[in-house]
Amino acid sequence: MSHSLFYLLSFITLFFALLVVFAKNPIHSALYMVMTFFAITCQYLILNAQFLAIVNFIVYMGAIMVLILFSIMFLNLNQDTEPQKSSLLKFAGVISAGLLMLTLVGAIVKTGGGDVPFELVNSNIGLVKNLGKVLFNEFLLPFEIASVLLLSAMVGAVLLAKKDIN
Amino acid sequence: MDIAFIIEKLILISAILAISLVIAMYTTLAERKFAGFFQDRVGPNRAGPWGLLQPLADGVKLFTKEEIIPTHAGTFLFVLGPSLSMFTACITTAVIPWGQDLFLFGRNISLQVADINVGVLYVFGVVSLGVYGVMIGGWASNNKFSLLAAVRSASQNISYEIAMGLSIIALLMMTGTLSLREISEQQSGMNWNIFYQPLGFLIFMICSFAETNRTPFDLPECETELVGGHHTEYSSMKLGFYLFAEYINMFVSSAIMASLYFGGYNYPGMHLISNPNVAALIGVAAFFTKILLFIFFFIWVRWTVPRFRYDQLMKLGWKVLIPLAIINIALTGAGILFFGK
Numbered sequence: 001m002s003h004s005l006f007y008l009l010s011f012i013t014l015f016f017a018l019l020v021v022f023a024k025n026p027i028h029s030a031l032y033m034v035m036t037f038f039a040i041t042c043q044y045l046i047l048n049a050q051f052l053a054i055v056n057f058i059v060y061m062g063a064i065m066v067l068i069l070f071s072i073m074f075l076n077l078n079q080d081t082e083p084q085k086s087s088l089l090k091f092a093g094v095i096s097a098g099l100l101m102l103t104l105v106g107a108i109v110k111t112g113g114g115d116v117p118f119e120l121v122n123s124n125i126g127l128v129k130n131l132g133k134v135l136f137n138e139f140l141l142p143f144e145i146a147s148v149l150l151l152s153a154m155v156g157a158v159l160l161a162k163k164d165i166n
Numbered sequence: 167m168d169i170a171f172i173i174e175k176l177i178l179i180s181a182i183l184a185i186s187l188v189i190a191m192y193t194t195l196a197e198r199k200f201a202g203f204f205q206d207r208v209g210p211n212r213a214g215p216w217g218l219l220q221p222l223a224d225g226v227k228l229f230t231k232e233e234i235i236p237t238h239a240g241t242f243l244f245v246l247g248p249s250l251s252m253f254t255a256c257i258t259t260a261v262i263p264w265g266q267d268l269f270l271f272g273r274n275i276s277l278q279v280a281d282i283n284v285g286v287l288y289v290f291g292v293v294s295l296g297v298y299g300v301m302i303g304g305w306a307s308n309n310k311f312s313l314l315a316a317v318r319s320a321s322q323n324i325s326y327e328i329a330m331g332l333s334i335i336a337l338l339m340m341t342g343t344l345s346l347r348e349i350s351e352q353q354s355g356m357n358w359n360i361f362y363q364p365l366g367f368l369i370f371m372i373c374s375f376a377e378t379n380r381t382p383f384d385l386p387e388c389e390t391e392l393v394g395g396h397h398t399e400y401s402s403m404k405l406g407f408y409l410f411a412e413y414i415n416m417f418v419s420s421a422i423m424a425s426l427y428f429g430g431y432n433y434p435g436m437h438l439i440s441n442p443n444v445a446a447l448i449g450v451a452a453f454f455t456k457i458l459l460f461i462f463f464f465i466w467v468r469w470t471v472p473r474f475r476y477d478q479l480m481k482l483g484w485k486v487l488i489p490l491a492i493i494n495i496a497l498t499g500a501g502i503l504f505f506g507k
Contacts, residue, residue, distance in 0.1 A: 031243075031302070051284055057295075062294025066301065067324075074317070128283065
């Protein structure tokens with residue numbers, strides 16, 4: 001049951017991810033990306049990681065994609081104003097994406113990922129209580145550093161967006 | 167998963183959907199009646215006795231109007247906008263506990279569709295999804311005013327979501343759970359959260375006014391500046407869906423405020439009633455009374471307070487509500503530390 005669900009969801013995820021790349025209209029691309037994130041949210045749910053699922057839902061679908069949609073709507077992208085990349089740049093893009101894929105495939109093969117979908121050792125780790133305990137005991141320092149990093153990124157963004165510092 | 171369970175849930179879901187639609191329908195009438203009262207008029211009184219059939223007449227009117235889809239608008243997205251608004255408005259009710267368990271036919275029937283243990287976050291997720299209905303509709307209309315209104319509305323919703331989330335963190339620190347059912351249970355007797363979290367409730371309420379686009383935060387549909395709002399190009403029932411979703415949202419946010427801060431289905435003297443079914447049913451009635459009082463409050467504010475200017479709205483959200491919510495979190499933390507709850 002959960003295996004076939006996993007394959008179905010993976011198919012949906014990849015299908016919409018491909019549509020993100022192939023869609024002509026940037027707004028449609030962004031909306032397909034929302035669907036991709038939704039499928040990933042469902043993946044978290046079948047891993048019994050309710051908290052991660054709902055956070056993925058709120059942060060990626062509810063906040064980040066809204067902001068991306070927001071900025072695309074203001075840019076008024078269409079065929080005439082779209083900057084055309086030279087073929088050299090396109091070639092470089094293909095090569096770097098291929099390298100990234102090679103790395104990912106290598107990583108999956110190294111971890112021994114075979115035909116069985118990944119399963120958690122402790123199936124309740126994704127619930128709020130357990131996740132909170134792990135985050136605030138074992139991984140407290142990385143967690144705090146990550147939040148400081150986010151804060152400094154935010155301050156930096158505000159500083160860059162401000163025209164006159166005075 | 168037996169058949170009885172599925173039937174029970176199906177009946178519950180249909181009943182909740184029907185109740186929320188009917189309440190939203192009659193909220194439109196109540197709104198116009200109260201508007202009439204506040205402005206010293208009669209209000210709608212032609213359709214049926216005391217105008218009671220007015221919502222039906224409105225519905226028939228909207229359904230039979232000509233449907234116009236503007237050229238150069240993406241048809242699919244144009245239809246998706248209002249559908250999404252309506253859909254997100256309806257699915258929030260899934261996690262609200264409407265009452266205590268009923269014992270019928272030898273079964274323990276829970277009056278809550280799904281008791282997921284991240285209930286509060288689920289509500290936030292759905293609220294944040296609601297922005298898409300407005301944005302997609304505004305963009306697909308292929309109209310500058312619609313787009314401007316959609317962008318304005320989206321930025322309003324995003325800004326107030328932050329303060330809303332922060333205000334609720336203080337509450338969650340006290341309750342120690344994200345499940346709406348457990349939060350309701352903890353407030354039995356008169357142990358309501360409003361007495362411990364008055365500031366948090368105030369922030370939450372202001373934010374829910376902003377999230378439902380009600381006055382004084384109804385900038386998404388500002389006739390004087392934007393022709394109509396994100397739904398300028400919409401006609402017939404698609405427009406109706408946008409307007410109706412607002413009333414369902416009002417109902418849902420009243421229900422959430424009632425269950426988070428005002429004791430949910432709890433009422434004083436609950437433990438004195440020996441029959442659990444009767445106690446549960448009175449609880450449901452108490453819950454709906456609280457919801458209706460909140461809906462009245464929404465209407466009352468709408469006909470009393472004028473609309474904010476856009477910069478005032480942003481200032482209130484970012485410079486007043488968010489710092490206040492953070493102060494509230496600190497105060498709650500100190501309270502828990504020194505008094506242990």
